[in-house]
Amino acid sequence: MTETLSTMGERGFIARLRSAFPSLSLVGDDAAVFGGLACPVATVDSFVEGRHFLRWWCDPEVLGRRLLEAALSDLAAMGASPGHVLVSLAAPGTLEWSWLCGFYRGLQSRGDCVIAGGETVASETLVITLCAVGEGGNPERLLRRGALSAGDALWVTGPLGRALGVSARMEACGGLHGPGLEPAREVPEEELELLRAFLKPRAQFREAGILIGRGVRCAIDISDGLLSEAAHLCRESGLGCDIELSSVPLFEAVRGSELEACAAGEDFVLLFGAPEGRDFTEYGFHRIGSCSEHEGIRITYEGYGIEAIDSGYDHFGPSSPGRRAGGPGGAGGGRHGV
Numbered sequence: 200m201t202e203t204l205s206t207m208g209e210r211g212f213i214a215r216l217r218s219a220f221p222s223l224s225l226v227g228d229d230a231a232v233f234g235g236l237a238c239p240v241a242t243v244d245s246f247v248e249g250r251h252f253l254r255w256w257c258d259p260e261v262l263g264r265r266l267l268e269a270a271l272s273d274l275a276a277m278g279a280s281p282g283h284v285l286v287s288l289a290a291p292g293t294l295e296w297s298w299l300c301g302f303y304r305g306l307q308s309r310g311d312c313v314i315a316g317g318e319t320v321a322s323e324t325l326v327i328t329l330c331a332v333g334e335g336g337n338p339e340r341l342l343r344r345g346a347l348s349a350g351d352a353l354w355v356t357g358p359l360g361r362a363l364g365v366s367a368r369m370e371a372c373g374g375l376h377g378p379g380l381e382p383a384r385e386v387p388e389e390e391l392e393l394l395r396a397f398l399k400p401r402a403q404f405r406e407a408g409i410l411i412g413r414g415v416r417c418a419i420d421i422s423d424g425l426l427s428e429a430a431h432l433c434r435e436s437g438l439g440c441d442i443e444l445s446s447v448p449l450f451e452a453v454r455g456s457e458l459e460a461c462a463a464g465e466d467f468v469l470l471f472g473a474p475e476g477r478d479f480t481e482y483g484f485h486r487i488g489s490c491s492e493h494e495g496i497r498i499t500y501e502g503y504g505i506e507a508i509d510s511g512y513d514h515f516g517p518s519s520p521g522r523r524a525g526g527p528g529g530a531g532g533g534r535h536g537v
Contacts, residue, residue: 359449440491
């Protein structure tokens with residue numbers, strides 16, 4: 200008989216988890232205790248099946264690791280370190296133990312992050328909410344959205360576009376499985392590179408450490424699209440910016456769709472501002488524009504002004520239904536409501 204949440208029950212599921220993963224030693228009390236944090240930094244993210252992911256896309260361990268890195272990305276964007284994660288699982292009773300076991304194995308893929316507790320409830324739709332709490336250290340050194348200055352250069356720490364049209368791309372390859380994330384059906388190499396990057400993002404703690412060490416004070420992770428995140432920085436800092444689209448690093452599979460790639464989201468690399476004259480190319484970062492006192496975002500491509508077709512993902516905007524995981528638009532875009 201296949202074990203599911205319904206056959207195990209909530210208490211049985213928790214008991215099985217603690218037996219299968221001895222590291223879940225903090226799970227069991229009414230609330231988690233985070234001792235010794237000098238400057239706690241917290242974030243929460245929810246992931247809905249059918250909007251942010253589909254289970255057939257990959258093995259459950261890969262999905263668990265992906266969602267963990269996506270949640271921790273906000274901590275990295277602040278310059279905090281990882282610490283503890285609370286997991287809220289709203290799931291149908293038919294969800295199998297074997298899938299859950301793999302998923303939680305993925306959630307524990309980092310040695311510097313502990314699953315400290317959570318909640319389990321019945322739901323017709325699988326919804327996974329992760330609350331991450333990390334150590335911020337000196338609050339004066341944290342990376343903030345509102346710390347841009349006029350004249351600062353804008354940089355990104357890695358290539359963009361991994362979520363563009365991901366649903367159709369997953370349909371074409373039949374999902375990626377196994378240790379090497381191999382596709383069920385053959386697809387071009389550039390497509391495979393994009394999909395593997397989508398399934399294996401990395402919260403950029405190392406890059407954030409470089410920024411703080413170089414005196415950078417303003418950053419944000421690109422979860423809702425480059426254009427949306429640039430607008431966040433400008434709005435919080437009371438500035439505008441100019442972005443040169445031809446300077447934005449992109450995955451090969453999305454070249455020719457530069458503007459769409461910059462609005463797709465879920466890249467989880469960092470966008471940051473730094474004083475003019477500071478060079479970050481030795482770290483593999485790319486300068487894409489600059490800040491000034493004009494209002495809004497101005498976009499050029501090889502010197503010619505262009506109009507943005509989208510400012511990024513909005514969960515409640517008119518374009519959001521077309522971005523469901525099963526729909527034509529993409530992966531479901533970013534995660535933040537504010």
